[in-house]
Amino acid sequence: MLAIEIKNLTKEYAVGFWKKQWRPALKSLNLTVEAGETFGFLGPNGAGKTTTLKLLMGIIFPTSGSATILGKDFLDPEVKRRIGFLPEQPYFYDYLSAPELLDYYARLSGVPAPVRKQRIGELLGRVGLADVGNKQLRKFSKGMLQRVGIAQAIIHDPEVVFLDEPMSGLDPVGRHEVRELIQSLKDAGKTIFFSTHILSDAEALCDRVAVIHKGELRGVGVVNDFRSSLAEKTEVIWLGATALSAVNSLLAEVHVTGDTVRGTVQSGDLDRLLEKLRQQGARLISVMPVQRTLEDYFLAKTREEEKEAVTL
Amino acid sequence: MTSRLSAITWNTFREAVRDRVLYNLVLFVLLLVASAPLFSQISIGLEKLMLVNVGLSSISLFGVIIAIFVGIGLVSKEIEKKTLYTILSRPVRRWEFIVGKYLGLLLTLVVNTALMTVGFYLALLIFINGLKRADAMLLVAVYFIVLQFMMMVAITLLFSTFSTPIFSAIFAFALYVIGTFGEDLKNFAAMSHGATKWLAMGASYIMPNFASLNVIAQAAHEQNVGSGLIFSNTVYALLYSLAVTVAAVMIFERRNLK
Ligand SMILES: Nc1ncnc2c1ncn2[C@@H]1O[C@H](COP(=O)(O)OP(=O)(O)O)[C@@H](O)[C@H]1O
Numbered sequence: 001m002l003a004i005e006i007k008n009l010t011k012e013y014a015v016g017f018w019k020k021q022w023r024p025a026l027k028s029l030n031l032t033v034e035a036g037e038t039f040g041f042l043g044p045n046g047a048g049k050t051t052t053l054k055l056l057m058g059i060i061f062p063t064s065g066s067a068t069i070l071g072k073d074f075l076d077p078e079v080k081r082r083i084g085f086l087p088e089q090p091y092f093y094d095y096l097s098a099p100e101l102l103d104y105y106a107r108l109s110g111v112p113a114p115v116r117k118q119r120i121g122e123l124l125g126r127v128g129l130a131d132v133g134n135k136q137l138r139k140f141s142k143g144m145l146q147r148v149g150i151a152q153a154i155i156h157d158p159e160v161v162f163l164d165e166p167m168s169g170l171d172p173v174g175r176h177e178v179r180e181l182i183q184s185l186k187d188a189g190k191t192i193f194f195s196t197h198i199l200s201d202a203e204a205l206c207d208r209v210a211v212i213h214k215g216e217l218r219g220v221g222v223v224n225d226f227r228s229s230l231a232e233k234t235e236v237i238w239l240g241a242t243a244l245s246a247v248n249s250l251l252a253e254v255h256v257t258g259d260t261v262r263g264t265v266q267s268g269d270l271d272r273l274l275e276k277l278r279q280q281g282a283r284l285i286s287v288m289p290v291q292r293t294l295e296d297y298f299l300a301k302t303r304e305e306e307k308e309a310v311t312l
Numbered sequence: 313m314t315s316r317l318s319a320i321t322w323n324t325f326r327e328a329v330r331d332r333v334l335y336n337l338v339l340f341v342l343l344l345v346a347s348a349p350l351f352s353q354i355s356i357g358l359e360k361l362m363l364v365n366v367g368l369s370s371i372s373l374f375g376v377i378i379a380i381f382v383g384i385g386l387v388s389k390e391i392e393k394k395t396l397y398t399i400l401s402r403p404v405r406r407w408e409f410i411v412g413k414y415l416g417l418l419l420t421l422v423v424n425t426a427l428m429t430v431g432f433y434l435a436l437l438i439f440i441n442g443l444k445r446a447d448a449m450l451l452v453a454v455y456f457i458v459l460q461f462m463m464m465v466a467i468t469l470l471f472s473t474f475s476t477p478i479f480s481a482i483f484a485f486a487l488y489v490i491g492t493f494g495e496d497l498k499n500f501a502a503m504s505h506g507a508t509k510w511l512a513m514g515a516s517y518i519m520p521n522f523a524s525l526n527v528i529a530q531a532a533h534e535q536n537v538g539s540g541l542i543f544s545n546t547v548y549a550l551l552y553s554l555a556v557t558v559a560a561v562m563i564f565e566r567r568n569l570k
């Protein structure tokens with residue numbers, strides 16, 4: 001079953017004070033996310049990630065296009081009962097305590113009173129805020145607020161969770177904790193749609209990723225494919241800079257540090273390189289396939305446009 | 313629906329209380345106590361007139377100030393601080409948010425007014441030595457003041473859905489002043505001709521009219537307020553507030569949040 005289906009979703013903003021012009025923040029996005037999937041929505045700053053999430057949450061309205069969530073129109077209030085949302089750099093009513101805030105949100109999501117009390121206690125423990133008591137949120141650190149943010153997103157036990165840059169602005173410990181929390185949601189079988197520009201987080205958590213740039217979808221890929229695909233290139237390190245002249249033509253890239261040489265070859269040329277190095281009497285240190293990483297994919301996808309821009 | 317509405321109403325009330333809005337009560341009491349020495353300086357009979365005027369006028373003024381300064385931020389602050397993101401991603405209808413905010417601020421004002429009214433009656437007891445049957449009429453004056461609050465909250469809430477707090481405050485205050493001298497606009501319409509007449513007429517219907525809701529002078533002179541006026545004022549305030557709130561909902565329903 002599809003958890004999310006986005007169809008030709010487009011958002012244009014009017015810019016300029018005197019002469020209004022329409023500038024697209026999101027251009028005809030088409031995307032599907034399966035139930036149970038953890039889906040990473042990647043893109044550099046200003047790519048249109050937040051715009052997409054705001055559209056899906058009904059905070060702004062699309063210029064054109066539509067979406068379904070859990071098989072129903074995305075603006076259907078029935079759908080909203082079953083989804084959770086963590087905004088980018090969230091801010092909460094700072095005159096409330098964490099339990100008060102969660103109680104308010106749970107009521108808005110229609111969680112019955114007895115369940116509310118139990119879930120709030122349980123959830124505060126789970127996000128590591130069991131001992132905050134009645135301290136007002138204005139006294140919370142950024143990391144604590146982010147954990148409150150995650151708690152409010154799942155207080156009503158939603159099936160689909162949308163997170164906008166959940167790790168940005170956190171220190172390494174905070175990032176690790178948030179990562180663990182997302183992993184536990186994933187283990188619980190939730191569908192997770194999260195935007196990020198931190199690729200390692202996406203690589204660690206996601207089943208699939210989409211890359212968006214300048215409001216355009218650039219590609220969708222399965223994260224495991226990046227790991228298992230055969231390496232196109234191999235990195236070879238050896239001692240003996242004098243051997244370089246004999247093999248230079250084979251190398252795609254080369255770095256020399258003293259007598260140590262680090263070069264990359266197309267994997268097809270690997271045997272010839274190793275043979276020549278042996279003939280030259282170089283001492284081999286390591287031979288390592290260069291994995292095609294998510295980063296390469298991301299960079300390739302976001303650079304495509306720059307080439308286009310040049311030809312324009 | 314009702315549980316979401318009451319949650320929003322209650323949270324709005326709680327915010328006002330925690331923002332120390334009710335501290336104005338202290339000011340109110342101080343004002344009454346501070347003006348007490350004045351009463352003994354003037355002749356008997358006039359002192360009650362003074363007390364009723366000072367008391368009711370400040371109940372009205374304090375409430376209007378709260379209505380404006382809390383009202384202008386009701387929606388715009390939640391947009392500015394993006395707290396609405398986590399509200400609208402829940403099964404909350406946009407109209408529920410507006411109506412909940414409206415009721416929350418009105419509740420704040422009703423509680424505030426009720427406490428002030430108690431203080432006011434206590435002052436009457438202490439300074440004027442006892443209450444009379446006619447003093448029940450003062451409650452009608454207070455009721456009319458609350459009707460004014462109903463209208464002012466709707467007005468500030470409307471501005472809050474599309475304007476910045478500073479402009480909202482200016483507009484709302486201007487409307488309050490115009491509304492308080494509203495009869496003048498109608499008189500002007502009656503006297504003028506042609507297009508001016510129609511413009512003035514139209515304006516006098518759109519603008520709030522607080523003149524007939526102000527019976528402080530009558531109350532001070534222990535004059536009766538007819539049940540006809542109570543009825544017509546109630547209907548007027550309800551309809552006016554409803555129309556303005558509907559306008560606020562219509563604007564907010566279409567609004568793309570920042
Ligand atoms: N309210 C707005 N008015 C005008 N332009 C906007 C508005 N919100 C976002 N944008 C523009 O839309 C583009 C995408 O922004 P956003 O979705 O926030 O990017 P991301 O979340 O990927 O960093 C940016 O160029 C941004 O300047």
Ligand SMILES: [Mg+2]
Binds near residue numbers: 046050165
């Ligand atoms: Mg963003």
